Amino acid sequence: xxxxxxxxxxxxxxxxxxxxxxxxxxxxxxxxxxxxxxxxxxxxxxxxxxxxxxxxxxxxxxxxxxxxxxxxxxxxxxxxxxxxxxxxxxxxxxxxxxxxxxxxxxxxxxxxxxxxxxxxxxxxxxxxxxxxxxxxxxxxxxxxxxxxxxxxxxxxxxxxxxxxxxxxxxxxxxxxxxxxxxxxxxxxxxxxxxxxxxxxxxxxxxxxxxxxxxxxxxxxxxxxxxxxxxxxxxxxxxxxxxxxxxxxxxxxxxxxxxxxxxxxxxxxxxxxxxxxxxxxxxxxxxxxxxxxxxxxxxxxxxxxxxxxxxxxxxxxxxxxxxxxxxxxxxxxxxxxxx
Numbered sequence: 001x002x003x004x005x006x007x008x009x010x011x012x013x014x015x016x017x018x019x020x021x022x023x024x025x026x027x028x029x030x031x032x033x034x035x036x037x038x039x040x041x042x043x044x045x046x047x048x049x050x051x052x053x054x055x056x057x058x059x060x061x062x063x064x065x066x067x068x069x070x071x072x073x074x075x076x077x078x079x080x081x082x083x084x085x086x087x088x089x090x091x092x093x094x095x096x097x098x099x100x101x102x103x104x105x106x107x108x109x110x111x112x113x114x115x116x117x118x119x120x121x122x123x124x125x126x127x128x129x130x131x132x133x134x135x136x137x138x139x140x141x142x143x144x145x146x147x148x149x150x151x152x153x154x155x156x157x158x159x160x161x162x163x164x165x166x167x168x169x170x171x172x173x174x175x176x177x178x179x180x181x182x183x184x185x186x187x188x189x190x191x192x193x194x195x196x197x198x199x200x201x202x203x204x205x206x207x208x209x210x211x212x213x214x215x216x217x218x219x220x221x222x223x224x225x226x227x228x229x230x231x232x233x234x235x236x237x238x239x240x241x242x243x244x245x246x247x248x249x250x251x252x253x254x255x256x257x258x259x260x261x262x263x264x265x266x267x268x269x270x271x272x273x274x275x276x277x278x279x280x281x282x283x284x285x286x287x288x289x290x291x292x293x294x295x296x297x298x299x300x301x302x303x304x305x306x307x308x309x310x311x312x313x314x315x316x317x318x319x320x321x322x323x324x325x326x327x328x329x330x331x332x333x334x335x336x337x338x
Contacts, residue, residue, distance in 0.1 A: 045096025198229025
């Protein structure tokens with residue numbers, strides 16, 4: 001295990017295609033996004049980084065996911081680009097002897113998954129994570145994963161969380177219970193969608209790291225003028241921010257970490273009285289799983305309260321919603337936010 005880890009995080013602006021667009025223009029937009037990100041990955045390699053992380057869906061193929069008038073666009077874009085993209089990521093990982101954590105849409109059979117792939121130093125994928133908690137509009141076109149993946153590497157055991165996953169505390173807890181030392185959070189969203197989003201977004205990152213005694217690498221895109229206040233950052237397992245980007249400036253964040261995965265502190269009173277030298281082990285050993293059954297139950301009191309609701313996940317429902325949206329006056333649309 002390496003004593004020091006040089007981490008790179010790509011903080012780049014998303015390239016959005018125009019609302020009315022041909023397939024050729026959509027493909028050009030995706031290829032431009034890919035080219036920009038690959039250049040950042042190469043920069044990280046030249047700086048001798050151990051790992052570089054992209055934000056969620058860095059090709060931005062999913063921008064066509066809500067195009068119900070031309071629904072084939074999304075799948076066609078993924079089909080047209082994924083093989084070449086994966087080949088280039090493999091080559092860069094091998095060339096620079098560097099781990100690459102890349103998030104992009106991946107087609108398997110006739111299903112598209114929001115996928116994080118961890119490429120090993122030899123270019124061979126070490127494992128993949130498929131986003132479990134899909135945002136509501138994403139459910140119309142993307143299939144959810146069903147496993148919280150943890151991948152062993154020479155810099156520690158790495159778990160993945162993607163965007164909406166972070167809203168659910170069970171995500172990070174499950175990853176840590178399965179041995180994660182670090183969690184890579186690749187995202188386009190930030191916070192709760194409220195006016196307090198910039199504050200809440202940072203709070204999610206710091207609290208998830210602290211409550212699970214895990215390092216958190218946050219790779220965030222820049223949306224428009226940075227309205228959500230989101231930024232990329234590296235958070236230690238106490239919840240402290242070790243390094244972060246500006247909100248709206250494209251950059252490659254590079255920071256060297258000397259990790260203490262176990263939080264060894266012989267002078268901490270709780271470690272002294274428990275007889276366990278590491279804070280992470282002490283916290284996890286103190287859990288009472290036999291009392292947590294309500295967390296995974298499907299018939300709790302709150303479920304009864306919401307029994308008449310259902311989430312609109314069907315494409316035909318999505319199409320009706322988008323038709324309603326397109327017919328709205330601009331002043332009405334401006335009332336909505338993420």
